[in-house]
Amino acid sequence: MIEERIRQVFADAVAEGQLHAVRVHARAEVADANEVGAEPGIREVAVGADESVVIASIFKVLLVLEFARQVVAGQLDPRERVRVTAADRLGGWGTAGCLDDVELSLRDLAHFSMSVSDSSAADLLLARVGLDTVQLLAQELGLDRTRIVGGPRDLLESMLAEVGARDEREFAVRYPALPNDRKRRLAVLDPRHTTASTPREITLLLRLIWSDAAGPPEACALVRDLMGRQVFRHRLVSGFPDDVTVAAKTGSLPGLHMEAGVARYPDGECYAIAVFARTHDLAASRPTVDAAIGKAAGIAVGFLRGGGR
Template sequence: MSSPPAASSPPAAALEAVFDEAGVSGFVHARDIDHGYECGVRADEPVIVASLRKIPIALAYARRAAAGQLDRSARHTITAVNREGGGIGTDSCLHDVTMSTRDLAFFMLSMSDNAATDKLMEILGVEQVRSVAAELGCPRIPVGRYRDLWDPVWEELGIDADGDIDAQLDAVGEERIRALAMLDATRSASSTPREITSLLAAIWRDEAGAAEACAEVRELMSRQLSTHRLIAGFDDEVTVAAKNGSLWGVLNEAGVVEYPDGGRYAVAVFLRTPSLSGRNPAADAAIARATRAAVDALRRARPAAPLRETTCP
């Protein structure tokens, strides 16, 4: 099989300039979903995906729901067992919260709710999600429940997971956090930018499961509340469905950009930042700028014929 065509004007230099200006290390891959044109920087290097792992979880949920094996309206209660505290959505609630299976997936993708994610993982089962991820080309992506993923981190840092984690972290040096296996893509569960855009392209082409399941994941990803990264690179007439992710010194976002003329582009941007803080406006802006540069290059490469009528290379 021949290699996918590269964009006519590879934006590698422009992408590197965006990352250098923001003071970050960047990994990016973008693909024209309907024609196969690709571009990127370090697209096949392993990266820490953080909350992008929630995309295959959502797909596993949607596939089972579409097959009639799971009731979208069934009620489930998020309890203290699912909550770690200090997070977003139900993860910070003081009391138990009951919602439907579908709404667990909605909270998971729209606001990256970790407690909702854990409850959904409890319903689906780790092996079911792992199987879906492996089937779709992301065999090493982390798919366990939140506590299963974080307990090894607390053990590595010598932190009591049942105590005040924030207070204990304050006493941990930055160098010890940077040395964590969780933050080293060669020693922990990971993926690559190219694998993530391949996953997204399969969802958008209805190849990742039944058309109903793929459509539900696309709709849920279009509800993401965050607009300060990938989506910030585009005007209102451009539709963006995405999922972001953050960890210490890690800022990511991946999604699909759709133009009114039918052009569809899957993009995944992964950044490593010099600061462990989750607040980095320059890095957030770099994700938007890198995405726009990559998509512009792919649009320059696209054929003149309508995208939906052209056979993928």
């Protein structure tokens, strides 16, 4: 069975995985696809697809979608300038790791949020868009099991508080010294206490975006474009041939590796995929787990395209 093959891929990487993969259909076929469980007549690959999972930075897809919808509605000017100061830096890629203050537009905040998963950019964009509107958007789209509890800063502050660290540098010292069972109990790693969803709801979100059913076509197009600019190519992309275009968004936390995206084949067929991996050993090889995400996604879509069981 295809599901057993996928479970074995994760087991070989010393991880547990959840996956959902399904073809992206036309808008009329997707619009009512908001029920939990398999949709009648829809071919899919589901491994723990209805289990609650931490989504980390994958929430930025919803954030940027809400930003794009507000821009199209005339509620936000995408050229509005924002200054990223030392107080805004969360560490990592993009403006989050800059040494000096940076000024850029709201639309560039969206660009960096998606292309390099810039947490500072996402946090500032969320402050402008509104956490409540992102939460309401999830409800509007029928993502009943998707919960957004805050932005990147909220998650970071939760981790610092639990570890007893004053800042990221102190966290980097304290965290490795914790017993593994203590590390696993961090709230940000528990879908019951942090931003979470299910693999099936994440693929539904992607299908709604790709079929222009998640908002005005211009807003959906912007999200698709920005997801196509993601620079990270080590997870989903690694599982597909070079002629397949993958637009995606990664997410990472200690022991958690994930990515959701849409693979477009030369024949025009598109497939939404959401893959989540949790390592048993927190020191497990990251490249091994990342490669497993791509391999599992490739196997799932190959099955959907008629490549056997």
